[in-house]
Amino acid sequence: MGIENIVFLLVLIAASLLFARNVQRIKKNINLGRDIDRTDRKGERWKTMAMVALGQSKMVKRPVAGFLHILVYVGFVLINIEVLEIVIDGVFGTHRILSLLGGFYDVLIASFEVLALLVLLACVVFLIRRNLVRVQRFFKPEMKGWPSLDGNLILIFEIALMTALLMMNGADQVLQARGAEHYASAGSFPISEALFGSWFTGLSTESLIFIERFTWWFHIVGILGFLNYLPISKHFHIILAFPNTWYSNLNAKGRFNNLESVTNEVKLMMDPNADPFAAPDPNAAPPERFGAKDVTDLNWVQIMGAYSCTECGRCTSECPANQTGKKLSPRKIMMDVRDRADEIGKLKAQKQEDEIDKKFLLGDYITEEELWACTSCNACTEACPVNIDPLGIILDLRRYLVMEESKAPQELNLMFGNIENNGAPWQFSMADRLNWKDE
Amino acid sequence: MSQALHVPTMAEMAAKGESPEVLFWVGCAGSFDDRAKKITKAFVQILNKCNVKFAVLGTEESCTGDPAKRAGNEFLFQMQAFANIEVMNGYGVKKVVTACPHCFNTLKNEYPELGGNFEVVHHTSFINDLFNSGRLIIEGGSFRGKRITYHDACYLGRANGVYEAPRNLIKKLDAELVEMKRCRTKGLCCGAGGAQMFKEPEKGDKDVNIERIEDALETKPNIVATGCPFCNTMMTDGVKNKEKEEDVKVLDIVEMIATAQDML
Ligand code: SF4
Ligand code: SF4
Numbered sequence: 230m231g232i233e234n235i236v237f238l239l240v241l242i243a244a245s246l247l248f249a250r251n252v253q254r255i256k257k258n259i260n261l262g263r264d265i266d267r268t269d270r271k272g273e274r275w276k277t278m279a280m281v282a283l284g285q286s287k288m289v290k291r292p293v294a295g296f297l298h299i300l301v302y303v304g305f306v307l308i309n310i311e312v313l314e315i316v317i318d319g320v321f322g323t324h325r326i327l328s329l330l331g332g333f334y335d336v337l338i339a340s341f342e343v344l345a346l347l348v349l350l351a352c353v354v355f356l357i358r359r360n361l362v363r364v365q366r367f368f369k370p371e372m373k374g375w376p377s378l379d380g381n382l383i384l385i386f387e388i389a390l391m392t393a394l395l396m397m398n399g400a401d402q403v404l405q406a407r408g409a410e411h412y413a414s415a416g417s418f419p420i421s422e423a424l425f426g427s428w429f430t431g432l433s434t435e436s437l438i439f440i441e442r443f444t445w446w447f448h449i450v451g452i453l454g455f456l457n458y459l460p461i462s463k464h465f466h467i468i469l470a471f472p473n474t475w476y477s478n479l480n481a482k483g484r485f486n487n488l489e490s491v492t493n494e495v496k497l498m499m500d501p502n503a504d505p506f507a508a509p510d511p512n513a514a515p516p517e518r519f520g521a522k523d524v525t526d527l528n529w530v531q532i533m534g535a536y537s538c539t540e541c542g543r544c545t546s547e548c549p550a551n552q553t554g555k556k557l558s559p560r561k562i563m564m565d566v567r568d569r570a571d572e573i574g575k576l577k578a579q580k581q582e583d584e585i586d587k588k589f590l591l592g593d594y595i596t597e598e599e600l601w602a603c604t605s606c607n608a609c610t611e612a613c614p615v616n617i618d619p620l621g622i623i624l625d626l627r628r629y630l631v632m633e634e635s636k637a638p639q640e641l642n643l644m645f646g647n648i649e650n651n652g653a654p655w656q657f658s659m660a661d662r663l664n665w666k667d668e
Numbered sequence: 669m670s671q672a673l674h675v676p677t678m679a680e681m682a683a684k685g686e687s688p689e690v691l692f693w694v695g696c697a698g699s700f701d702d703r704a705k706k707i708t709k710a711f712v713q714i715l716n717k718c719n720v721k722f723a724v725l726g727t728e729e730s731c732t733g734d735p736a737k738r739a740g741n742e743f744l745f746q747m748q749a750f751a752n753i754e755v756m757n758g759y760g761v762k763k764v765v766t767a768c769p770h771c772f773n774t775l776k777n778e779y780p781e782l783g784g785n786f787e788v789v790h791h792t793s794f795i796n797d798l799f800n801s802g803r804l805i806i807e808g809g810s811f812r813g814k815r816i817t818y819h820d821a822c823y824l825g826r827a828n829g830v831y832e833a834p835r836n837l838i839k840k841l842d843a844e845l846v847e848m849k850r851c852r853t854k855g856l857c858c859g860a861g862g863a864q865m866f867k868e869p870e871k872g873d874k875d876v877n878i879e880r881i882e883d884a885l886e887t888k889p890n891i892v893a894t895g896c897p898f899c900n901t902m903m904t905d906g907v908k909n910k911e912k913e914e915d916v917k918v919l920d921i922v923e924m925i926a927t928a929q930d931m932l
Contacts, residue, residue, distance in 0.1 A: 480777070481773075481776075481777050481827060481828050481829070482826055482827045482828075483773040483777055483822075483823050483826075483827025483828050484773070484777035484778060484827075485737060485738070485778065487742075487746065487778060487781050487782060488742045488746075491742045491743055491746050492746060492782070494743070495743065495746045495747055495750060496750075498747075499747075499750060519742065520740065520742075547854065549856055549857040549859060549876045549879070549880075550870070550872070550876070552856075552876075552879060553869075553872045553873065553874040553875065553876050553878075553879050554871075554872035554873030554874060555869070555870045555871070555872040556870065556871075557870075598870055598871070601867070601870055602869070602870040602872075603862050604822070604857045604859060604860070604861040604862040604864050604876065605738045605822075605861050605862030605863075606822040606826070606857035606861050606862070607822060607826040607827055608822075608826070608854075608856070608857065611826050611853050611854075624738070624740065626740075627739060627740030628740040628741075628742055629740075630740060631739060631740035631741045632740065632741065632742060632743060637739060637740070637741070638867050638868075640866055640867040640868065641739050641863060641866060641867055643866075644735060644736075644739070644863065644866040644867075645736060645739070645741055645744055648731045648733070648735070648736055648744055648748065649744060649747075652696075652729075652730030652731050652748075653696040653699070653700060653730075653731050654696055654731060654735050654865075654866055655696070655700055657696075657699075657700045659727055659730065660727055661700075662694075662699045662700075662726060662727050662729055663675070663677070663699070663724065663726040663727055665694075665698075665699060665700075665705040665708055665709065666673055666675045668705065
C-alpha cells in the first residue's frame, strides 16, 4: 500500500463517517414525529416500492422529464458498480480490479461509458429546462434562493462527475495502448475514445498519467463529497424515495383517518353511563393536541415525506388552488415541514430547548390563508412521484385550528352550527328532509 | 311523462316487516338544494321504473359529516357518523346507494372503522348494474350523437378510482364522449371540495370553477356531464359566468338516462 492508498483510505473513512452522522441527524428529525404503525399489508408495500420508487412508474406520467430522469437514475445506479471498482483500486492500488471478469468487463465498461454520456446529456437538458426554457413549476415563490441553486448545483455536480469519469477512461485507454507500467489492458472505451482520443494521443505519457490520476481523484472525491451534500439537499430523495413509498398511504385517497382521541371523547359524551365528573386517571398520559400545530404533532411518516420531497413541483403545478393564484402550494407545505424539523433538530442539538416553542409550523411557516385554500382534491398526492401526502398535513393543521383554537373562517363556523343543530350544512330543518318527494 | 314518485322510508318498511334491497342515501344537497333535488328525483324515477325495492331514511337521515371532517372538525364529524351508523345499523342496512360522491366516500371509507359496515355504491355504478342485469334498458333518445364531456368528481375519481361507470353510461346513450385535456386521474377539481362549497374562496386571480369550465368549453360540448351535486353547481355557475347557458347544459348523468328513457 502506497501513501496514495493510505490517503484515499482516510478520505473514504472520513466521508463515510460524516455521511453516517448526517443520516443520523435526519433520522432524529424524522423521529420528532408521533408514532404511527404502517407495517400492515407488507406485500402491497413492497409492490408499491418496486413500482413507484424502483420502477419510477409515476415519473413517466410526464414523458419528457420522466424519460430523462430514468436515464439519470439508471445511469447513476449502474455506474455505481464502477465506483465500487474505483474504491477497491483506491484502497489496494490495483488497476481496474474487475477486469478479472474477462470479456464481460469490456461490455460492462463500454455500457457505463454510454450511460455516462446519456446522463451527462440528460443533465444538460435538465439545466436548459430549468434556466432557459424556465419550466414554470421551478419558478414559484418557494423556489427562490437555495432551492433553486440546489437544483442547479446537483446537475452541475453530475455533469462534472461524468466528464471526469469519461476523461479518466480516455487517458487510461491511451496509456493502456502505450503499454505504460501499471496500466494493463482492460476495458472497452467507445465514448471516451471518440470524445478525447485524438486529443489525448498527442499528449506525453506523464501528462496522461497526471490527467488519469487527477480525474480519478476528482471523480471519487467528488462522489464522496456529493454523498455528504445529499443530506442538506433535496437530492436526499434518492435514498428516502424507497422507504417513503414503502410506508406510503395505501388506503383510498379519499379516506381521511378517524382521530382515535376524538373517538374516545365522543364515545364518552354519548355514553349515558359515563360520569362526567369522574376524576381523570392520574396515570394517564397528558392528552395529545388535536391536530397539528408543529411538526412534533405530525407523525414520522409525514416528516419523512418532507425529507423525501424532490421539490419537483408536480404537486403544485396540478393544485387547483395554486393554479388559480391562491397562496397554497403543496410543495411549500412539504418544504416548510422539512425546514421546521431541521430547525427544531438544530435547537435540540445546541441544547436550546426553550427556543423551540418560540415558533411554530402553523403561523410562522404555514399561514391559515394557505390552509383554507385547499379543496382536498388529491391532485397533489396523485401527482407526487414518490407518494408524498401534503393533504394529510394540511388536514392536521386545519384540525388544530378548528378543534383547539376555534379559528375556522366564519362561514365554516356557520356550516358547523347548521350540521350540529339541524343535520345539514345549510339552514334547513331535519323535518323537511323528505319534502322534495312531493314538490 | 313524469310519474308520481314512490319513495318509501326505512321506517315504513320496517313497520311492514320488510327490508329493502338498498338504502338510497339522499344526502343534504340532494334533499335541500333545488338543483340537486331534480337529480334525486331523476334517480328515483329510474329506481321506480326498474322496480328496485329501495327506501330512504327521510327525516332520520343526517349529514354524513363530510364537510365538517374536511374542514378539520373531527368532533362534529364523528358525532354525525355515530348517530347515522346507529340509525342504519338499527335498520340492518347492508347496501347503500348515493348520488353524492362526498357521501359515497365518507360512508364507504370512513364509517367502517366507526362501526358502519355497508356496501356503498355510487349511483352511476348502480345504474350500470341495473343495465348489466337486464333490469334497465338505456336508449339515447335526444342525447344520441350529442357531444358530451364528463367532469370527474375528485371524490369519485382520484379518491375512489371510479372513472369508468359514468363514462360507460354516456356511451350507452349513443352520445359522443369528448374528454377534456385534464381528465381521469388528472382531472381538475371544480373548486367545491374540502368544504370550499360553504365559504368564499381565498384571494387569488381566478375561481377554480372558471378554470375548469374553460377546460370543458374547449371541447365544444353540448352537455357537461357530472356525477356530483356540488360539481353540478360549480359547473353551472361557470357556464353562466361564460354566458353559455343557451348552448351548454350541465346535467347529472342520471338526469340524462332518465330523460332519454322518457321518465322525466
Ligand atoms: S388537495 Fe389541496 S393542496 Fe393538494 S392539490 Fe388539491 S387543493 Fe392543492
Ligand atoms: S411533494 Fe412530491 S410532487 Fe410535490 S414537490 Fe415534493 S416530490 Fe414533487
